Structures are given as structure tokens and as C-alpha cells.
Amino acid sequence: MTSDWTGSAIALLEADGNRSADTHLHVFPLPAEWGIDLYLKDESVHPTGSLKHRLARSLILYGLVNGRIHEGTTLVEASSGSTAVSEAYFARMLGLPFVTVVPRSTSQEKIDLIEFYGGRCHFVDSGAAMYAEAERLASECGGHYLDQFTYAERATDWRGNNNIAESVFSQLSRERHAIPSWIVVGAGTGGTSATFGRYVRYRCHDTRIAVVDPEGSAFYGGWRNGDPSFTTGTPSRIEGIGRPRVEPSFVPGVIDEMIPVPDAASVAAIQLLKQRTLHWAGGSTGTNLVGAFQLIARMLRAGERGSVVTLICDGGARYLDTYYSDDWVAAQEWDLAPHRARMEHFLATGEWVED
Missing domain, CATH: 3.40.50.1100 (Rossmann fold)
Incomplete structure (x- = not known):
């Protein structure tokens, strides 16, 4: 229900x-x-x-209809780019916390865009460490890892x-x-x-x-x-x-x-x-x-x-x-x-x- x-x-x-x-x-x-x-x-x-606006909306819809996102759920992603910006926008629209894992080398311009929409950046030393850290964060806080690289092809109808x-x-x-x-x-x-x-x-x-x-x-x-x-x-x-x-x-x-x-x-x-x-x-x-x-x-x-x-x-x-x-x-x-x-x-x- x-x-x-x-x-x-x-x-x-x-x-x-x-x-x-x-x-x-x-x-x-x-x-x-x-x-x-x-x-x-x-x-x-x-x-x-x-273009990532479409993807972010689809990923969050996918989480909602699969019963993985609820009121108060923290949304987590591994992205320092446009996907994270769009996901932060939708998280704010729904009143949900949003955290994205980004490399320390991420430009300030990108960080500013994510934070403009209410997102928070969590820093790691290298791009290769982003995925595991996003999984850890989501598990630790009982949140939902949006995982664009796994779910993009199935989230869009x-x-x-x-x-x-x-x-x-x-x-x-x-x-x-x-x-x-x-x-x-x-x-x-x-x-x-x-x-x-x-x-x-x-x-x-x-x-x-x-x-x-x-x-x-x-x-x-x-x-x-x-x-x-x-x-x-x-x-x-x-x-x-x-x-x-x-x-x-x-x-x-x-x-x-x-x-x-x-x-x-x-x-x-x-x-x-x-x-x-x-x-x-x-x-x-x-x-x-x-x-x-x-x-x-x-x-x-x-x-x-x-x-x-x-x-x-x-x-x-x-x-x-x-x-x-x-x-x-x-x-x-x-x-x-x-x-x-x-x-x-x-x-x-x-x-x-x-x-």
C-alpha cells in the first residue's frame, strides 16, 4: 500500500x-x-x-515505487557532476537529506552547485573509492544509495x-x-x-x-x-x-x-x-x-x-x-x-x- x-x-x-x-x-x-x-x-x-535531470527524477521514482525511499530517507550518490546536482534538486523538493561522495579534487564550482540545491558533499581521496564509500554511508544511516551506474538503464521506462x-x-x-x-x-x-x-x-x-x-x-x-x-x-x-x-x-x-x-x-x-x-x-x-x-x-x-x-x-x-x-x-x-x-x-x- x-x-x-x-x-x-x-x-x-x-x-x-x-x-x-x-x-x-x-x-x-x-x-x-x-x-x-x-x-x-x-x-x-x-x-x-x-540531461541528468531526467535520470535523477527516474532514479528517485524507482526508489520510491520499490519501497526503498520513505519520508526522511537520506539519499546517497557517488557523483561529483550533473547527476548529483539534479538529485540534490529533487531531494530538496521532497524534503529529503542528500549526500554525494566526491573526490577531493572536485572543483569548487561543482561543489557550490550541489550545495546550492541543499546537497552535502562527502570527500574521498580518489574516484575509485567513491562507490564503496557511498554504499557504506547509505548503510550506516539507513539511507538509500541511488547508484546511477547500476540503476540508470532500468529506472527509466x-x-x-x-x-x-x-x-x-x-x-x-x-x-x-x-x-x-x-x-x-x-x-x-x-x-x-x-x-x-x-x-x-x-x-x-x-x-x-x-x-x-x-x-x-x-x-x-x-x-x-x-x-x-x-x-x-x-x-x-x-x-x-x-x-x-x-x-x-x-x-x-x-x-x-x-x-x-x-x-x-x-x-x-x-x-x-x-x-x-x-x-x-x-x-x-x-x-x-x-x-x-x-x-x-x-x-x-x-x-x-x-x-x-x-x-x-x-x-x-x-x-x-x-x-x-x-x-x-x-x-x-x-x-x-x-x-x-x-x-x-x-x-x-x-x-x-x-x-
Whole structure:
């Protein structure tokens, strides 16, 4: 039996979903003669500013309906990024304490965002220690470990529930290519690619799913080798995507192609996006764009027409001191110029020239 508090909590989350589920679907300008349309699903307009708003709401709903979250339950996560920011927002909405385990190296900007929504940061010495410490904290206080990397793929109802896939296809219904040829996303937990992949199969759409992966991430190697235990031990420099291990929520069977993307190319792509559309975004959006451009070039070579959809994952304001800082980019020893030139050449000619 659902308690009065649980029913009220679910109603609050559902109301938020009703307000924010249909984010904008922008058109990226491509030459008309190509006969190909590129759409950007703008997840930066969510109340907490990122794609992770959907994930956080789903994770908390999942905990509620499974009887793991009750009035007064402390919510615990292992995240120093956008997921923790969004979870803190929802925890405050429900009047629940929220603690996230973060490495000591976490930037003050991220800590400030989490604390702005009433969350508390618990520090550990390394990223590898986050998971076990989050489990310990949740057990110690009788709380609930939200565990985005395990539950992301199962917390979202891919059949409906205003999920991101359903939203995209509804918005495309009046477009000239209403069923996209490709959907391009990154993987942080794997939840977004699982949602899209399952949805297109459930609806019997002739749409393929491409997952882009940054340098140092284990997802591409695990998918290519068919090895869910594949690791790199290297943290991603593109926030929100890429992991040093293949996470439990990553579902390789729903993915048609994976595309590794150099980090410098991701950053060059968000600069190009800002110049061409006035939308500015985080690095993971750039990773998405690089993958989308490559697939469009392939479609052009094959004489195909159609549409491609990708995501604006979060806004650029969070990255003024990193991806949009020339000094920070130089400190990473990234040369953006050749990647920018390759993308400019693609947009002028339709050709993607590999190194």
C-alpha cells in the first residue's frame, strides 16, 4: 500500500516531468541540397541545466515505487557532476537529506552547485573509492544509495513515461524525415543509449543507435571486444560521459555502432556550435556532434537522405574555466585547429577527412 507521503512525492516528481519533459529540438544548419537534417535535443533547458535531470527524477521514482525511499530517507550518490546536482534538486523538493561522495579534487564550482540545491558533499581521496564509500554511508544511516551506474538503464521506462526517446519521436512527427536514420548519444551510465535503443526496437523503427566515446573511456573497448569487464583505469576529461570501467547500466546489445572521439575534437566542436548556432554547451555535446558529422558524411557518400538526432547535454556556462578557457585547453596540450578545420571542411563539402 502506498503511503500518503509516497503518493505526494510521486505526484511532485510527475508534475516536474510534465513541466520539463518536452525540451526543445533545434535544427543545426546544413546545406539544403544534402537532403539531411540534423537535430539537437536541448537538455540544457531542464530546471537543473542538463540531461541528468531526467535520470535523477527516474532514479528517485524507482526508489520510491520499490519501497526503498520513505519520508526522511537520506539519499546517497557517488557523483561529483550533473547527476548529483539534479538529485540534490529533487531531494530538496521532497524534503529529503542528500549526500554525494566526491573526490577531493572536485572543483569548487561543482561543489557550490550541489550545495546550492541543499546537497552535502562527502570527500574521498580518489574516484575509485567513491562507490564503496557511498554504499557504506547509505548503510550506516539507513539511507538509500541511488547508484546511477547500476540503476540508470532500468529506472527509466523506455516504453513511455515521457522518456527522452518518446519526446524526440513525437517532436519529429511533422518533419520531412520523421523517423531518424541515426540517434547519436554518449555514455556516462549507459542509461540514455539503453532508453533510445530499447525504444526504437519496441516501436519497430528503422533507426540505428550510435554511441560516441571520449579518450580513456572503457565503453568503446568493452563494446568492440564484447568484454563487460574491460577497464582503462583512466578518468574521462569530457564531463558526463566516458568511464574507466564498463558500468552495469551499459547495454551493448541495443547499440549499432560506437565512435571513439578525440577530446580536442569535442572541444573544437562546441566552439563551432556556438559560432554557428549561438548555442553553447559542454564538452559531451561536442563529442555528440563529431559523431553526428561523421555519420552524415557517410550518408552523403551512400546517396542517402534522412535525419540525425543528437543531444545538447548541458550548457556551456558550467565550463567557462575549462573547455572555454584558452589557458585550460593549452594546459591539456590539445591542438583544436586541425579538428576545427576538419569540421569546417565537412560543413562546406560534406566530406569527412580522417587523419
